[in-house]
Amino acid sequence: MSALARRGDLLRLSTLFVRTLREDPADAEVASHKLLIRAGYIRRTAPGIYTWLPLGLRVLAKIEAIVREEMQAIGAQEVHFPALLPREPYEATGRWTEYGPNLFRLQDRKRADYLLAPTHEEMFTLLVKDLYSSYKDLPLTLFQIQTKYRDEARPRAGLIRGREFVMKDSYSFDHTDAGLDAAYQRHRDAYERIFTRLGLEYVIVSAMSGAMGGSRSEEFLSPSPIGEDTFVRTAGGYAANVEAVVTPVPDAVAYDDAPAAHVEPTPDAGTIDALVALANANHPRPDRAWTAADTLKNVVFAVTQPDGTRGLLVVGVPGDREVDLKRLEAALAPAEAEPAGDADFAKHPELVKGYIGPLVLGPQGAQVTAEDGTTSSAIRYLLDPRVVPGTRWITGANVADHHVFDLVAGRDFAADGTIEAAEVRAGDLAPDGSGPVELARGIEMGHIFQLGRKYAEALGLKVLDENGKAVTVTMGSYGIGVTRALAALAEANHDERGLAWPAQVAPAHVHVVATGKGTEVFEAAASIAEGLVAHGVEVVYDDRPKVSPGVKFADAELLGVPLLVVVGRGLADGVVEVRPRAGEAETLPVADAVAAVTARVEGLLA
């Protein structure tokens, strides 16, 4: 069966609402942004907010159609919520406040609070609660393709990160964990089909479910240097967002022969570099030189919990690594962390800047007793997983200008736990044993995760099970950034001349150019264009009469329609040219043009 419709669309450039620009817009940095503006697909309306012109809207609709088909294929049913929502449901889950300044808020004439939805978990949950009450109704998967609003602090890169964007979000509802697993896997498979059909290279990386409180979570990234996400992968198949990378834990080391810890004067060694230099000068190792990796760096952060309480956290990492704030926050979510300020240090005189060591931290430091009788460290101390028992360190002695040497983990100090906060570097070993990782960047186009019962609990979504007992429903949440996928497609499919869409999402299949003077070329070109349309092919026809060939070719390359048909000087010999957007031209007899080009289009869509 042909992928073509019964009749295609004919877009005449003489009347199509488009104006191409010869120069890049000044405010665009990335290729997709520049080209989508230059080719007349979108126009900027406000920061991070874009108007869709006919060509852009056609591409968007094709992407949506593919997403919709594949969602329906896994049994998901489409619904559509308002983008404008009342405050109450978001109040119930705490997100009215938790979402913070990223939430677009407004009031109606009665001063009632509303919001422009950044995502619709609450609404889906409440809708199912409204209609369903039995396990027999489950499993259920609902989805919508909706415009979402987030008042991003910094919109960037055109469609890559906008304040208004189109997202497909779906939610699965099950009463068993096994059901959730199955729904998750169905979505994962569907996403693979979607991105394959879009003609987009993708990498599935494990992700942090973070604040959403789920268990399993993966992201679909389009590898691209302009992507905002950093991920790691190995030749052996491991792939993870840097935030989710797990550090392999080394074996514990025997320390029977380790000398006792000893404090040494280290004047002006407040930095790791200075410390290493000084250690090598004054306390050389017999076997090799000291390196930064022999030092234990203790970095102080202020951590703010969602309820507003603030406390100090010290993270201990090998001195050759920085603490990656993104990884730290991902590990601490939903709490937020920031480097400790002068005020924090002032409250804790035991923290001597540049000379902080484990002996005043965590279990070694002061303890506080909570109302319920449990005790915890006054200054929480978490270690990098590499700091295993038996490892020896040079680290701060908590006295200005002094460090302690041969401080042995497990013998001389302990911590309140470990944390994945150290930076990930190329060459680090993957946790699954598949070898060293490489780092790359990608555009996050999709995210699937097992939400669990968080929203169902908060909003009281329960069903009666086989025993007539009310059980809380478990949910999965699955998103695809539709407008972002369009931008990722533009990023992945362009050259210096313009866009180059895969046929499945291109605004049209064929771009017919009539060049030359005289009415014959235009009559022949129009006849071919109409013939193609009659066969179901979507055609852009450049019928502009007084436009030079150079302009027409340049516009064709800018617009990025996959096949170009040139009707011009060859007409005298009874031939026209066909050439792919990035490929060699070949000539065809005029009489065969419609059939041959139609066949090529069908080949591209297959």
Add this chain to the structure above:
RNA sequence: CGGGGUGUAGCGCAGUUUGGUCAGCGCAUCCGCUUUGGGAGCGGAGGGUCGCAGGUUCGAGUCCUGUCACCCCGACCA
């Protein structure tokens, strides 16, 4: 929120240091003629309260004060 930068015609820019033929250039648009296989030529035309508000001055894109907006780099997310 921290750092950097920019606001002059639909788009891209010059002019601001050194107040006074400074309201300009290219692209785009409109009219006429020519041109028609790689962003054409000639002639003509329309279009800007120089981000906004005060101030200095005989005179302000130009100097002063304030203010707003936007873009880029870092902390958040589809």
